[in-house]
Amino acid sequence: MAAYFPFFAQLSIPTIMTVVQFTFNPFQENTYLLVEGKKAWIVDPGCYTTQEQSELVDYIEENDLAVEAVVNTHCHLDHVLGNAFCCKLFSVPLWAPARDQYLLDNLERSAAVWGIGNVEESPAIDLDLNGETELVLGAAKFEILQVPGHTPGHVVLSNKADSTAIVGDVLFKGSIGRTDLPGGNHETLIKSIKEVLFELKDDTLVYSGHGPETTIGEERKSNPWLV
Numbered sequence: 448m449a450a451y452f453p454f455f456a457q458l459s460i461p462t463i464m465t466v467v468q469f470t471f472n473p474f475q476e477n478t479y480l481l482v483e484g485k486k487a488w489i490v491d492p493g494c495y496t497t498q499e500q501s502e503l504v505d506y507i508e509e510n511d512l513a514v515e516a517v518v519n520t521h522c523h524l525d526h527v528l529g530n531a532f533c534c535k536l537f538s539v540p541l542w543a544p545a546r547d548q549y550l551l552d553n554l555e556r557s558a559a560v561w562g563i564g565n566v567e568e569s570p571a572i573d574l575d576l577n578g579e580t581e582l583v584l585g586a587a588k589f590e591i592l593q594v595p596g597h598t599p600g601h602v603v604l605s606n607k608a609d610s611t612a613i614v615g616d617v618l619f620k621g622s623i624g625r626t627d628l629p630g631g632n633h634e635t636l637i638k639s640i641k642e643v644l645f646e647l648k649d650d651t652l653v654y655s656g657h658g659p660e661t662t663i664g665e666e667r668k669s670n671p672w673l674v
């Protein structure tokens with residue numbers, strides 16, 4: 448066996464990461480579990496009801512996964528509703544953009560505006576994603592792209608080896624993120640998409656914060672906000 452090892456070691460390794468999608472809370476927000484081996488990150492935990500919490504936890508337990516962190520692409524209410532629950536249950540740190548701290552500070556108030564009660568305050572940010580360029584989940588490498596506009600601190604997790612990007616609310620299939628909420632800026636968002644996100648290859652699979660997945664190529668070609 449040892450004789451074969453150098454040969455295999457030279458091959459470029461194909462897809463090594465799994466993306467598991469859940470859709471939670473009244474905003475139909477996509478929560479993603481990024482899995483490499485038995486290691487996992489919970490990205491944008493939107494789980495709000497006990498049923499939603501169980502759905503996420505059951506999957507993690509049934510697959511015997513070790514959660515390493517809770518990651519927020521940005522800190523809008525619908526993407527952070529499960530921050531406290533997940534960080535506490537799995538005793539893991541919160542990795543989030545500190546430029547969105549004002550959103551975490553106003554969580555209860557903005558929840559009340561939407562008629563959502565019993566919102567648990569988010570834990571403090573342990574790692575500021577606005578200060579990071581790369582993070583590693585087992586053998587999977589993620590570039591942390593800074594893409595402000597939908598919120599000032601919004602980041603995208605880009606895994607080039609797997610041609611996969613977790614884009615939060617920056618880009619959707621046929622649409623882009625709203626910029627009418629406090630801290631949003633339309634010109635900044637368009638600039639972020641065209642100058643940062645569109646640097647990715649056309650075959651990059653795009654997992655958005657709402658709705659179905661798409662690809663960079665499809666949006667480059669046909670997204671009415673960007674052509």
Ligand SMILES: [Zn+2]
Pocket residue numbers: 521523597616
């Ligand atoms: Zn958002």
